[in-house]
Amino acid sequence: MSQVGAVLTLSGLTKVYRGHLGIGRSVALDGLDLSVAPGQVFGLLGQNGAGKTTTLKLILDLLRPDRGEVRLFGRPPSDPAARARIGYLPENPYFYDYLTAEEFLDFYGRLQGLPRAVRRERVRESLSRVGLADRASTPLRKFSKGMVQRLGLAQAIQHDPDLVILDEPMSGLDPIGRREVRDLILGLRAAGRTVFFSSHILQDAEMICDRVAILDRGRLRACGRLADLVSSSVRWFEVSIRGAVPEGRFERVSSTGDEHLLRVPDIDGLARTLDATHRAGGQVLSVWPRRETLEDLFLREVGHAAATRSDG
Amino acid sequence: MRAPRASGVVTAIALNTFREAVRDRVLYLLLVFALLVILVARFLALVTVGSEEKIVKDFGLSAISLFGVAIAVFVGVSLVFKEIERRTVYTLLAQPVRRWQFVVAKFFGLLAVLAVNVVLMYATVAIALWLEGASSIELLPAVWLILVELAIITSFALLFSSLTNPILAAVWTSAVYVAGHLAWSLRLLAERVPPGVARWACEAGYWILPNLDRLDRKATVVHGLDVPAAFLLWSTLYGACYTTLVLALACVAFERREFR
Numbered sequence: 302m303s304q305v306g307a308v309l310t311l312s313g314l315t316k317v318y319r320g321h322l323g324i325g326r327s328v329a330l331d332g333l334d335l336s337v338a339p340g341q342v343f344g345l346l347g348q349n350g351a352g353k354t355t356t357l358k359l360i361l362d363l364l365r366p367d368r369g370e371v372r373l374f375g376r377p378p379s380d381p382a383a384r385a386r387i388g389y390l391p392e393n394p395y396f397y398d399y400l401t402a403e404e405f406l407d408f409y410g411r412l413q414g415l416p417r418a419v420r421r422e423r424v425r426e427s428l429s430r431v432g433l434a435d436r437a438s439t440p441l442r443k444f445s446k447g448m449v450q451r452l453g454l455a456q457a458i459q460h461d462p463d464l465v466i467l468d469e470p471m472s473g474l475d476p477i478g479r480r481e482v483r484d485l486i487l488g489l490r491a492a493g494r495t496v497f498f499s500s501h502i503l504q505d506a507e508m509i510c511d512r513v514a515i516l517d518r519g520r521l522r523a524c525g526r527l528a529d530l531v532s533s534s535v536r537w538f539e540v541s542i543r544g545a546v547p548e549g550r551f552e553r554v555s556s557t558g559d560e561h562l563l564r565v566p567d568i569d570g571l572a573r574t575l576d577a578t579h580r581a582g583g584q585v586l587s588v589w590p591r592r593e594t595l596e597d598l599f600l601r602e603v604g605h606a607a608a609t610r611s612d613g
Numbered sequence: 614m615r616a617p618r619a620s621g622v623v624t625a626i627a628l629n630t631f632r633e634a635v636r637d638r639v640l641y642l643l644l645v646f647a648l649l650v651i652l653v654a655r656f657l658a659l660v661t662v663g664s665e666e667k668i669v670k671d672f673g674l675s676a677i678s679l680f681g682v683a684i685a686v687f688v689g690v691s692l693v694f695k696e697i698e699r700r701t702v703y704t705l706l707a708q709p710v711r712r713w714q715f716v717v718a719k720f721f722g723l724l725a726v727l728a729v730n731v732v733l734m735y736a737t738v739a740i741a742l743w744l745e746g747a748s749s750i751e752l753l754p755a756v757w758l759i760l761v762e763l764a765i766i767t768s769f770a771l772l773f774s775s776l777t778n779p780i781l782a783a784v785w786t787s788a789v790y791v792a793g794h795l796a797w798s799l800r801l802l803a804e805r806v807p808p809g810v811a812r813w814a815c816e817a818g819y820w821i822l823p824n825l826d827r828l829d830r831k832a833t834v835v836h837g838l839d840v841p842a843a844f845l846l847w848s849t850l851y852g853a854c855y856t857t858l859v860l861a862l863a864c865v866a867f868e869r870r871e872f873r
Contacts, residue, residue: 362706363706389707390704413709414617
């Protein structure tokens with residue numbers, strides 16, 4: 302399904318891992334089709350072991366597919382000219398700890414083909430962009446996990462690539478670090494760059510993704526624009542009340558003392574519940590209309606797949 | 614955005630490899646070497662009469678060779694393994710770097726480390742000889758051939774570390790070193806076994822294994838004999854061809870490797 306102008310296209314991508322001496326096999330990826338258009342933030346979502354990292358390694362030519370193909374800017378990933386246009390941050394990165402932050406970025410700048418004068422400037426810029434300007438001369442062995450992650454991001458973006466590939470960029474970061482990574486991804490999108498990242502943290506993906514794909518056990522379960530996949534209509538109401546629980550068509554979710562949380566399925570039920578609470582002498586504390594979230598979609602797709610498997 | 618030139622990529626990774634070896638304190642081994650050579654030289658000066666100069670030369674050259682081989686085997690094997698185990702190779706190969714460039718760069722980085730080591734070890738031996746009032750200049754052809762031998766051993770270390778785990782790679786590389794020094798015995802054996810598979814295997818082993826014994830000119834220079842320039846040239850050419858061939862195999866093995 303190669304699309305004209307697509308930054309990244311995966312067609313029928315299949316990867317099978319074999320055990321020692323070819324004994325035993327597990328299908329890590331099974332016929333994955335995806336296409337990422339320029340300027341998008343694309344989230345590849347799935348549980349651990351769903352095939353996200355395998356997909357990224359196939360895109361980077363670290364693994365070779367058993368079937369199907371990867372096209373990066375219309376070229377195979379083995380072509381350095383294609384890889385020259387990408388930036389990559391692996392999951393839980395580890396870098397050469399005998400280098401200082403500045404030496405590390407300079408080394409990668411050389412591999413990325415940046416001339417010496419440009420390199421010097423980019424290293425300085427990138428370090429301040431990820432908040433490490435004052436750590437330029439610190440050896441990496443003295444960096445915390447979060448600082449290594451931020452330095453890895455600097456390495457991935459310093460050559461201004463067209464496509465930035467991030468493997469679990471939020472994992473291991475504190476809330477402020479996650480916020481910074483989110484802002485950085487949105488900044489890249491604003492600058493017209495494409496970001497392709499894997500994550501199992503759905504809230505982060507929901508905030509920044511234009512499109513998502515849900516992987517489960519190597520198979521694509523859903524793919525599309527978030528707005529198309531997740532219904533924007535209200536699915537139910539959460540009503541918090543104090544006092545006696547009236548009769549009505551709702552489900553009591555929890556109770557703490559005389560405060561109760563009710564799940565009311567529709568707007569008619571909501572009107573009746575509010576009226577009944579008032580007549581019973583109770584007090585309505587809050588009403589929260591619930592829309593479908595990415596988490597709901599994820600649980601639905603992955604849960605549906607699990608149910609299908611157990612039926613089969 | 615264009616891919617960088619191959620020479621730029623190889624130089625960058627080779628320099629980084631050299632920097633890694635230096636900062637991992639590989640050169641500290643030299644202190645052990647220097648101490649050993651000076652102590653042995655002083656000891657020999659005390660207990661021998663007349664031939665201590667030859668003994669210091671012989672001991673010095675053997676020590677240069679052994680320390681060099683130890684660095685080539687263990688550093689050579691661990692350099693590639695560490696890149697894979699710590700997953701630094703992921704970000705490296707995600708750059709516009711071809712896999713053969715990575716292998717070739719690792720080779721030249723380690724060869725630079727070995728060259729610096731050999732030069733400094735030779736300097737130590739030269740100082741020890743100078744203290745005894747002896748010259749060391751005639752040792753240079755043998756030292757050069759040790760470096761040629763180390764280039765061959767390094768290429769094997771890279772080949773085996775592209776194929777298997779570091780322990781096996783170290784064992785196999787050491788085995789090639791030992792077998793390479795005993796290759797001549799396969800020739801002798803071939804003459805004594807009856808014609809057939811056994812003779813053919815001995816002949817094949819003799820031609821396939823690197824003829825490291827031929828590169829060993831330690832005894833020649835210690836006894837003050839000349840190593841002809843033509844011999845040096847042909848031996849260097851032999852080493853260069855052999856190294857290139859093994860390195861090409863290492864590149865093919867690394868090209869086929871998958872990083873799970």
